[in-house]
Amino acid sequence: MNCLLTGSSGIVGSHIMFEWIYKALVEKTVNHLFVVIRNNKKPAKDRLLAILNDSSRPHFLNDFSMADCLSKITVIPSDLSNIKKQTLEKYNFSTVIHCAGSTSLQHTTDSKEKVQHQNFNVTKQLLTELPHNVKRFLYISTAYSFGIQKDKVTDTIANFKVQEFRNPYEKSKYESEKYVSETCAKKNIISQILRPSIICGRLIDAPFFETPKFDVFYAWAIFLNKYARKASSDFRIWIDQKSGLNIVPVDFVAKAVLHAFLQPNIKELNIVNPTQILHKNYVGDVLRYFKINAFNYVSERPENLNNFEQLYYKTIGVVFEKYISVPDLQFQSETILKFINQLNLSTNLGVHENFMKLIDFSVKKEFKSSYA
Incomplete structure (x- = not known):
């Protein structure tokens, strides 16, 4: 149960990593996580340590030493936008959680180019360079990839006509979803599309x-x-x-993503608030x-x-x-509500x-x- 995670220095990605460590050390339902972090002013390893020591780190990790946490994490110091198969083939994983991307909601030309590059082009690059042993690809999209709809939406986006969006961000996520589904089908890779709504602390x-x-x-x-x-x-x-x-809490989103990771039969899931x-x-x-x-x-x-x-x-x-x-x-929330009830959380x-x-x-x- 080894996995590659992108976007681990982001809001959702970091919390997925926190949940992964807990499941690896306590529940032992997952094993090792490889995280792609690029070097900037700080080396990638130092950036990982900063994340693991940050104030947003969950208290349930306080039961473990930093060595314990790092025993389940390996950093791949690389820029995702130009990552190559030769780099990824050095690491033993069969599943990918692709969380990296931009959440800019602006309508400017710069913002449009940014979301197109970070959400679509980078996703395309990653799928192109995947090692042959990858069998599953989880794409973290947005609940708003449905665009503007009059009717309540289900978890299956193909059942809806999607053509009008509020901003370039939503469009880039919708197009990325389509590319992931179509490309994975061609490559014999299981795809899972997970769509968090607006995220809070x-x-x-x-x-x-x-x-x-x-x-x-x-x-x-x-x-x-x-x-x-x-x-x-x-x-x-x-x-x-x-x-x-x-609005959904970021730690709930991370738990839902790990839930989907452990349930490969989940093909699409809107991680929304009922x-x-x-x-x-x-x-x-x-x-x-x-x-x-x-x-x-x-x-x-x-x-x-x-x-x-x-x-x-x-x-x-x-x-x-x-x-x-x-x-x-509006969302039909029966599926995510079952998971909420499993966690004994308020509706x-x-x-x-x-x-x-x-x-x-x-x-x-x-x-x-x-x-x-």
Whole structure:
């Protein structure tokens, strides 16, 4: 049960590594993990040590020495974008968990090129250079690779017509999924497509609220923390009051990925929250937290914008407009709910009752990222 993991210095990848170590040392259901980490200002081995010593490391690893943890991890110091078969053939693994990629939601040309390269081109490079003994390939996509849909989606994306996306990121993930499925079929490799929704900090195992990077929806808090003081008059915020965000804790995502690793019969899995948190139930709390007390919910983009509204709608509002201002993507969650019940977790994964604690934690951490 040896495996190659990409993206181990990222949010999800690092937590997959944490869960792997536990399963290898305690449950003994997995064996050795090979992680691709490129050298930068620090050597790859030092970057791995920084991850394993980071504050977001789960407390359940405190029962083991660093030597214990490292006994189950081997670093492959390489840049994934140009990795070669000759390099990978030196290591004994038959399964790949491909987690590396970009989560940029911007619409800029630079962002479009970035997600196309990091999400599609790198995936293509990795599949091209896989050793012949690889028999299974797990691709970590996004629940939003379905794009914009009116009906509830299932775990099987082929049952839906996918053609309209909120941003280049979603499109790059959808195209990568298709490439993985088609290429693996040609190579006689079992493919598994796993799709986490929006990711927040840890809520299952201590330390709670931790995440190595405050990404995606945290960008809203970053914007307000920086600019809320400029809101001098009523702020009209455009939201769909019947819709919400589908948020899952990063440690839950990692557990679900390892669950799928141990269940090769799972071909596709949407790692989602059975209950989204409605915009009308959190937006006001967040605005008041940042001392914006004069605000109104509106059902369409307002005109005659005041100075703060101009700033909002030209920056962060553009990124989140199609996530909070229009009907949300709905998921049929029967499959993931079975796994939630296996773990004896609350149906909403603790997101609703802890949402403002997640925001407060990110502010107190000053949104600082780890894993340099």
